[in-house]
Amino acid sequence: MSELLLELKDISVSYDEIQVIWDANLNIKRGECVSLIGVNGSGKTTLLKTIAGVVHPFEGEIWFKGTIRIDKLSAHQIAALGIIYVPEGRRIFTKMTVKENLLVGNHLKKSKRKEMLQRVYELFPVLKERENQMAGTLSGGEQQMLAIARGLMADPEILLLDEISLGLSPIVVEQLYEKIKEINEQGVSILVVDEIPLRCLQVSHRGYIIRSGRIVFEGDSSDLLNNKDLRKIYLGTD
């Protein structure tokens, strides 16, 4: 739990002329699960997309493993390094079968195909049952499992999970977080963003709070969960 896997230094991002992220500093150590918490429109997704190379910062640096600067790389190069973004809204390939979706996720790690398939099928047995079904016919929860499994097929070092509980029932969300914990325990570092901060803080080691594009608090998950003021202001509970 020591090596710095990902480090964002003073990252600023804008869409055209409108700045959405100001001087964001964030880091993830190897093996860590980190939460990024904030309300709608606070810049959470933008920050994940910036790490994934979908959007590029106009200021600041992002370092991977302390030696590789990634903020100028394109998305597929960043994926090749082992940083995999699991998007908001799942974005599964609906015109492909479940297994084909997984194989696209495995695009970069063909040599480990069997091993990876076995791993995700053990984690999500329902995907094995439905492997030849068109992915568009899955339920919302199954689609979210597929989206995570597809990302795992790349054998990532870091998974960036964006809004995984969106539109899902509390029971399904509970199951998903169990799986996230399991994935993290298998050694995959995770940065998770969610609208339900309590649940995601419970599985993560540390958390960041982002508000209006600025990271305003950083701390251990237990601190965040126990701090009365923070709970009230940012987590919306007493």
Next chain:
Amino acid sequence: MAPPEVILMGTFTGAIYGLIGIGLSLIFTGIRNMINLAHGHLAVLAAYLALTLSSNSMLDPLICALLVVPIVFALGAIIQYGAVNRLIYRSPTIPLILFAGIASIIENVALLVWHPDPRSLAPLAPYSLLTVSLLGVRLPLIYLVGFLISLGSMLILYTFLKHTDIGRAIRAASEDPEYAECLGVDTKKIYAYTFGIGGALAAIAGIMVGLIYLFVPSDGWPYTILSFGVIVLGGVGSMRGAFVGGVILGISQQLSAYYLGVAYQYFVGYILILAVLALRPQGIFGMRV
């Protein structure tokens, strides 16, 4: 009743039209709804390359196709990777201008090298004079060959898209290019493959048509329009639809040539396309968007 050979010949040439349509459709759905205006010109270019190669080597045009099709594949991949990829992200209309330019270059190079007189690959293929009996009708063997090669190419394409990593990446990039990138798919490279394959299908079709009909350097545009017709009839993005669209166009051409005269064969095809656009704009197999 129309003589059965008219229907059969229409079906067989229609399969070739289907193939060239599938090429255009693959490029359109695979590369950000991009329209390859030079599609027909790639087909004509392939026919001329096969002509030169075959007449110089005395090899059968179909053997020469084994070299010509990869050449057109490479040309397509280079056009996409070297030029189109730089333009496509700005606006889908900019590549149109590029393709119009490429079409014009191919046409004028063909005029220069091969002259404007009508040419055919048939004299280089002795079997093109043979006939076969099929379902009780006699028809030129070359129609059957064209049909089988087109059908075979479609099956190979289907298998490729379904069962190879590049094929799956092409489909993924077609559905959601931005996210496919996040999974490590280098979409610029995949687009080069897609364009190359689409061009290769046009090349196969161009050589087959060149074995059956005469061709001139200016045939590129009619071929492109024909490819549009095929996918308008069948529905964009549907392989089965393009095949059916091609066959409908092929049969309508043969029937109208038989009943109304050769001058009407395109006219009836276009009327059909307009009718489908009016009644079922998504095409026969297309999905409503």
